[in-house]
Amino acid sequence: MRLCNINGISSKSDEVKIFCSGNDLIGLTETKDRPGLPDKMFRDGRSFNVFRRARVGRAGGGVALVVKKHLAGKRRSDLERAEFEFVAVEVSAVNIIVGVFCGAPDEISEVLPKFLKHLSKILTENDSQRFLLMGDFNCPKINWHSLKSNVAYEQCLLKFLKEFNLKQIVLLPTRKSNTLDLIIVPTKWYINSVNVVSPPASTNDHDGLSVVLCLPKIKSIEPQKIVWKFLPENIMPFRSALFEVDWKVILRDKKCSEMTLLIENEIISKALQFFNKVRLKPKRFSCSFPxxxxxxxxxxxxxxxxxxxxxxxxxxxxxxxxxxxxxxxxxxxxxxxxxxxxxxxxxxxxxxxxxxxxxxxxSVDKQGMPILRCGDQIASTDEEKAEALNTHYSSALISCMSHCSDSVVTCKTPVSVENFVNETDIWEALKLVDISKSIGPFEFSNELIKICGSALIAPLKILFNCCLSDRKFQRLGKYHILRRCQSSRVTLRFLKVGDR
Incomplete structure (x- = not known):
């Protein structure tokens, strides 16, 4: 990891790229960024992501964080404020949040206390032991060996470090005899080395910093499965509440995609009035040797x-x-x-x-799918990974225009599908729903469909007939809406409509 005040990126782009090479995290301050400046000025090749912020209202300033792509950096705009030269990035690969800050010398006495107050809220809401902060703080009067200072805003910084159990690891001067560039980490982190290195160019008035960190092994939080807890005495009142819903009014003049959302939201809202959702802790397994x-x-x-x-x-x-x-x-x-x-x-x-x-x-060797990248977005959760894979494979499907073509249907009398699916077909399909199948993160589970029973026939009849009419089959819950009706007469009728 490296940190440096580069005093403008425009005139020394090549030198900064050399300064960044061979490192995973690089914090840059005083970039003098401006609109229209491309990211390639900060990085060499495509192996880095650049997160930048320019100073607002006046020239100079600006911060940037250059992150290796394999670390899966993600911008945390919710932690930033317009009045501060501060950029925050969550590094998913090592589960830490990295921030870069720069304060102007003529404003630091007023800006730093406000920034530390904002930072206190961030560390209170997040885990302070996975937060790394670096930048040009312009605090020359602090004695980092005795942790003392006579300046009011510098005392605020020392109080902030003590309150959140943090430490500042740069003890050598970075500009003449002053230590202005600081790196703040949790006290539990092990620092392998902190060295002062030559700046990217001779026009820099700050020295650079090179740090080797040994991050602690952070226990990953295993996702907990959320399931419905159905009480037998509340099943009949729940069905009665569904029977009272006027589905024709709710679904009138709606598209198929809108119908599926309305049906799911209405059923889940009714279910929350009668049932609760509980979290199941993941089971832990171990292999015992003789x-x-x-x-x-x-x-x-x-x-x-x-x-x-x-x-x-x-x-x-x-x-x-x-x-x-x-x-x-x-x-x-x-x-x-x-x-x-x-x-x-x-x-x-x-x-x-x-x-x-x-x-x-x-098996203890079972591992999850690594973090995926889909364009400019990063997929870290199971839902995002599934969507990324689905988008990737669906974009690779190209229709063959040379050998295949859509069949033209010629029929003397048009076929009406307004009431093609009746109540019996839907009831037969609902009987085939298997409650033992996994539902993943979806709330509209198979067991909830079983609990709904015959109260689900009315909305599904409207939805199925609308899908047949528009020839657009939507998703209901986890599975495609047609898969709910597999091995039933409804599926056979769907095939007949397709043949026609």
Whole structure:
């Protein structure tokens, strides 16, 4: 990571690109940014993302944060304010928020206390132990060894660090004999090195900073599944409330896409009046080794600790041989144990496939899909990843105009589909809904459809007939609306309409 006051980007773009190369995070202050200045002035190639902010109302100033693309940086505009030269970026790959600040020397005494007050609200709402702040603070009178100052606005900064358990890691001067460029991190973070480096160009009046951080392993928050908790005594009142809804009035003169949203919102709002939603904690699984294998692992770890602690060269070489022997034996035992376990599962799965799938779900090697990028947007959650993949694959579908063409339907008498689907067809389709299927993040679950029962027939009849009329089949809940009716007479009639 690097930080520098570059004193204008226009005249030293190539030097700044060299200064940024080989680093993951680069904070730049005093960029003298202006409208129309392209991002390529700040970055070299396409391996970086640039997040910038210009000074408003006067010349000079400006901040920028250059982030490697594999770190998946995302702008946090909700944390920024127009009156501050401050840019905030959430780095999803390491789960931290990075901010770059710059204060003008003639305004810092008034701006810094207001900025720290704004920053206090941010750290109160977010986790202060995953926040990194750097920039040109223009606080020359602070003694960072004793953490003392006689200036009022500098005392506000020291009080802010103490309140949120933060530390400032730059102790060397960055401009003549003053330490103006600061890097603020949580006290729990381990700092490998902090060095003063040469600035990008000779016209810079500030030295650059090069920092190597060892970020702590942050426990990822596992998503909790939200499910409906249905009370048997409230099912009949819920159905009665749905029967009282005048669906013809609600869905009158609406498009198919609007109908699906209205139906879902109306049913969910009624369900929230009678039922509650609860969060299910994710189950944790672990693979237990036999006692003999645990002892082998313990011997290997003990031999490694003794090898690391040894100071005598002869003793170190001897302990290294012992550790290598134990390590080779232990790895072989673990491999044989896993192979035997997989063989037992594969043999048993011929008669009992549940054992195989139980092992797959409990596997500790199971990993989620990495963060995806779709154009200029970053997909980090499961819903965003699904939409990104869907958009990518659907955009690759190109109709063949040379061999395939739409069939032209010629019919003497037009076919009316206004009441093509009746109540019996929908009721038969609703019986086939499987409540054991996963619904993902959608609130309109299969179990909720079952609870609705016959009260769902009236809105679905209007929706299905509208879809057939417009030849546009919408999505209801997680699945495509046609998939709700698979293996039913409704599906057969849909096919007949398609054939016509």
């Amino acid at each position: 006692l003999s294998l645990k002892r082998a692992i313990r011997r290997r770890d003990t031999a490694h600790r003794r090898y690391v602690r040894a100071t005598n060269e002869d003793c170190k070489n001897r302990l290294r041989g012992v550790w290598k022997t134990y390590s080779k034996t232990c790895d072989l035992s673990i491999r044989n144990f896993m192979n035997r376990k997989l063989q037992d599962i594969a043999t048993a799965s011929r008669q009992n496939p549940k054992k195989f799938w139980s092992y797959v779900r409990k």
